[in-house]
Amino acid sequence: MKKDKIHIHWYPGHIAKAEKKLKEQLSLVDAVIEVLDARIPLSSGYENIAGLLNDKPRLILFNKSDLADKSKLLPFAEKIENDSGYPVILSDAKNSKDLNLIVKKAVELSEPRIQAIMQKGLLRRPARVMVVGMPNVGKSSIINKLTRSSKTKTGAKAGVTRQQQWVRINPQLELLDTPGIIPMRQDDQTKALKLAFVNSVSENAYSNEAAAYELLKLLGEKYPEIVRNYYNLEDVEISLENIAKSRNWLVTGGNPDIERTSIYILRDFRDGKIGKFVLDDLEA
Numbered sequence: 001m002k003k004d005k006i007h008i009h010w011y012p013g014h015i016a017k018a019e020k021k022l023k024e025q026l027s028l029v030d031a032v033i034e035v036l037d038a039r040i041p042l043s044s045g046y047e048n049i050a051g052l053l054n055d056k057p058r059l060i061l062f063n064k065s066d067l068a069d070k071s072k073l074l075p076f077a078e079k080i081e082n083d084s085g086y087p088v089i090l091s092d093a094k095n096s097k098d099l100n101l102i103v104k105k106a107v108e109l110s111e112p113r114i115q116a117i118m119q120k121g122l123l124r125r126p127a128r129v130m131v132v133g134m135p136n137v138g139k140s141s142i143i144n145k146l147t148r149s150s151k152t153k154t155g156a157k158a159g160v161t162r163q164q165q166w167v168r169i170n171p172q173l174e175l176l177d178t179p180g181i182i183p184m185r186q187d188d189q190t191k192a193l194k195l196a197f198v199n200s201v202s203e204n205a206y207s208n209e210a211a212a213y214e215l216l217k218l219l220g221e222k223y224p225e226i227v228r229n230y231y232n233l234e235d236v237e238i239s240l241e242n243i244a245k246s247r248n249w250l251v252t253g254g255n256p257d258i259e260r261t262s263i264y265i266l267r268d269f270r271d272g273k274i275g276k277f278v279l280d281d282l283e284a
Helices: 012-026 070-084 099-119 139-147 189-197 208-222 224-230 240-247 258-270
Strands: 031-037 058-063 088-090 127-133 152-154 166-170 173-176
Touching (some): 012 127, 127 139, 208 224, 208 240, 208 258
C-alpha cells in the first residue's frame, strides 16, 4: 500500500521563544546537562548545540538506555565524547545507580567557572547546572532523579529572575529547576521522523498511520527478525496489514484495522515491548 510522504513541521515562533529563554538561563549556570534519547542519540540532539550553549561545558546523558540496543549504542557514546570533548553517561529512569556519577561529573565541569569567580575575590559557591534537551527525551526524569536526593530547596538568589528557583542537590551542586528546551528546525525530515517515533513531536504534526508505516519500514531494514518474532510474522512482509491480521485487529468485513494497528505499533515501540533499538546510523 502506497503512503503519502509524511512531513513534520515545527513553527519558527516557538523555536525563537525557546532559544531566547534558554540563552537567558545560560548566564546563570556553570555547566549544562544535555539529555538525548538513547534510541536516536544523534537525531535527538540539537544541530549546533555548542553554539546555542555558547560553548558552556556540558555533561551528555543517553537517557532511556534501557530501551536501546546497547551493542549499537556504545560506539555513539565514543563518537560524541570524541567530537564534543565532554563525557557521555548512559542513563535511564528506572534506577539511580548513575546518580553519584552524574553529580560528580556536573561538579567537575563547573569547577573552572567557580575557580574564575574565586580569583575575583568571591567565596566558593556550589556548582550550578541546568538540564536541556528535546521534548520527551526524559529531562523531567533526570531532574526528578537528581532532586530526589535533595533535602533543602533554596529560593531565588540575588540577581536571579523571581520565577527562577534553585534546588540544592547537595552542598556541591545546585540545579536550576526550570528545564531548558532545545528546539530543532525541521529541515532534516529523516531526523524529524525519528523524533516522532519516540514521541518527541506533537501528535498533531503527523498521522499515526504514516508514522507507523515509516517506523516499520525502518525497523524492517535494521531489526527484521525482532519485529517478525514479536508480531508473529513468519514468511510474510512486515506491514501494517499483516500485523493487523496476525493480531486479529480487524474491522467489519474482515479488513485490517489500520488505525488501531498503527497506534499499537507506535505504543509497543515507545514502551520497549517490541525490542531494544538504535535507529540512527553512526556517521563515518
